[in-house]
Amino acid sequence: MKALVWHGTADIRCDTVPDPGIEHPRDAIVKVTSCAICGSDLHLYDHFMPGMEKGDIMGHEFMGEVVEVGAEAKGALKVGERVVVPFTIWCGECDQCRRGNYSVCERSNRNKAAADKLFGHATAGLFGYTHLTGGYAGGQAEYVRVPFADKTHVKIPEGLSDEQVLFLGDIFPTGWQAAAQCDIEPTDTVAIWGCGPVGQMTIRSAILLGARQVIAIDQVPERLAMARAGGAVTIDFANESVVERLNELTGGKGPEKCIDAVGMEAHATATLDSIMDRAKQALMLESDRAHVLREMMYVCRPAGTLSIPGVYGGLIDKVPFGMAMNKGLTWRMGQTHVNRWTDDLLERIQEGQIDPSFVITHTVKLEDGPGMYKTFRDKQDGCIKVVLKP
Ligand SMILES: NC(=O)c1ccc[n+]([C@@H]2O[C@H](COP(=O)([O-])OP(=O)(O)OC[C@H]3O[C@@H](n4cnc5c(N)ncnc54)[C@H](O)[C@@H]3O)[C@@H](O)[C@H]2O)c1
Ligand SMILES: [Zn+2]
Ligand SMILES: [Zn+2]
Numbered sequence: 001m002k003a004l005v006w007h008g009t010a011d012i013r014c015d016t017v018p019d020p021g022i023e024h025p026r027d028a029i030v031k032v033t034s035c036a037i038c039g040s041d042l043h044l045y046d047h048f049m050p051g052m053e054k055g056d057i058m059g060h061e062f063m064g065e066v067v068e069v070g071a072e073a074k075g076a077l078k079v080g081e082r083v084v085v086p087f088t089i090w091c092g093e094c095d096q097c098r099r100g101n102y103s104v105c106e107r108s109n110r111n112k113a114a115a116d117k118l119f120g121h122a123t124a125g126l127f128g129y130t131h132l133t134g135g136y137a138g139g140q141a142e143y144v145r146v147p148f149a150d151k152t153h154v155k156i157p158e159g160l161s162d163e164q165v166l167f168l169g170d171i172f173p174t175g176w177q178a179a180a181q182c183d184i185e186p187t188d189t190v191a192i193w194g195c196g197p198v199g200q201m202t203i204r205s206a207i208l209l210g211a212r213q214v215i216a217i218d219q220v221p222e223r224l225a226m227a228r229a230g231g232a233v234t235i236d237f238a239n240e241s242v243v244e245r246l247n248e249l250t251g252g253k254g255p256e257k258c259i260d261a262v263g264m265e266a267h268a269t270a271t272l273d274s275i276m277d278r279a280k281q282a283l284m285l286e287s288d289r290a291h292v293l294r295e296m297m298y299v300c301r302p303a304g305t306l307s308i309p310g311v312y313g314g315l316i317d318k319v320p321f322g323m324a325m326n327k328g329l330t331w332r333m334g335q336t337h338v339n340r341w342t343d344d345l346l347e348r349i350q351e352g353q354i355d356p357s358f359v360i361t362h363t364v365k366l367e368d369g370p371g372m373y374k375t376f377r378d379k380q381d382g383c384i385k386v387v388l389k390p
Helices: 039-045 112-119 162-169 171-180 197-208 221-229 242-249 272-282 291-299 321-327 338-350 366-377
Strands: 002-008 011-016 028-037 062-069 082-085 143-146 189-193 213-218 233-236 257-260 305-308 330-333 362-365 386-389
Touching (some): 002 366, 028 162, 028 366, 039 366, 062 162, 162 171, 162 338, 171 305, 171 338, 189 197, 189 291, 197 221, 213 221, 242 291, 291 321, 362 366, 366 386
Parallel strands (some): 189 213, 189 257, 213 233, 257 305, 362 386
Antiparallel strands (some): 002 011, 028 143, 028 386, 062 082
8 A cells, every 4th residue: 555654853754565464353444534743743744743753654643544443343343334543542441531531642652661661650642753652653645554443543433524524633632621611701812923834723712712802823825814714813923922922912910721732843933942952952952942831931820721732752942930830820731632522613614613624725636745744844835735536
């Protein structure tokens, strides 16, 4: 079959690789009809995330048709069913899964020992996302093996297009969880850094969850325009002071809720902290650029909440922790517990409250995927979200 394969920094190729097969009775094989490139894939493309190996198949946002089901998954899934596959693989039986903490499932990461050593405790297995999260082949491919398939799926009812439901596997619940974990109150201002696909889903989620005011920050004109179309007030960080504008828009109080939908590759105008981050990252003295985190800590209203869906991989430097402690800020973060949210979000799509396909700007064949990684990363051609058709 054809698949997008990681070969090294900024080197992804469409290769011919062996078809996957059932390896465990709880597996299923899915024929992929649509998949997408996620901002998290860019951290692998740019090789800021450790744990990739040459030959790894990319992709963790995908859907398709079930073509084979292992003996122990047969009660839950049937050949011919249409499913979205969540990027977090969960067993449904461990202590964390029973609490709904699917992205920290205790059993789905088959490289548990290595992850235990690095993080203290292993987190869940993820598709197409480094050997620290199980080294599972991803879904930017014609076929994919889904482990723990009896749990790791979302069944899609008839009448909905791939484009309407594909993002249930990642960015829609990610934006939703980012907003939900802010416990938004009707008097709240929610400020969201980053208007990429995750930021866009976060903006619409914060509005659906009843925020008084949503403010979105980026520097890419078409992303800021899409944020405004979604109901946000926008700040262009290349041309305006984020801190000054946020204070202006909140009567000097600062936003109650601050969301980092940027992650470890934050850009910044030439502030002292961002120059230092770039230098340290180049010298491998820190792995992640923390500019957005510092800005959120500074501007957030005391007793407010910082919610962090943006991915960080390792070490950050010069974080003013004393400021956060004295301001009494609450931190919420993590990979998304996808299936915790999907029943509700699927219903909202069916009811027409939201159609997540608004974010798609490019649809191409799988073979054109390698070029689209670059287009998406460099924000060329107005690119906001890419869907690939195997
Ligand atoms: N927690 C999860 O489960 C989960 C799931 C999906 C994605 N993510 C992460 O979410 C983040 C965003 O993903 P995406 O798909 O939207 O990616 P993206 O790279 O398209 O979006 C990031 C956006 O942030 C903007 N940005 C950069 N520096 C900024 C700054 N200083 N202030 C404001 N905006 C800034 C960029 O211009 C870009 O538009 C990534 O880190 C990704 O890994 C996390
Ligand atoms: Zn993702
Ligand atoms: Zn589990």
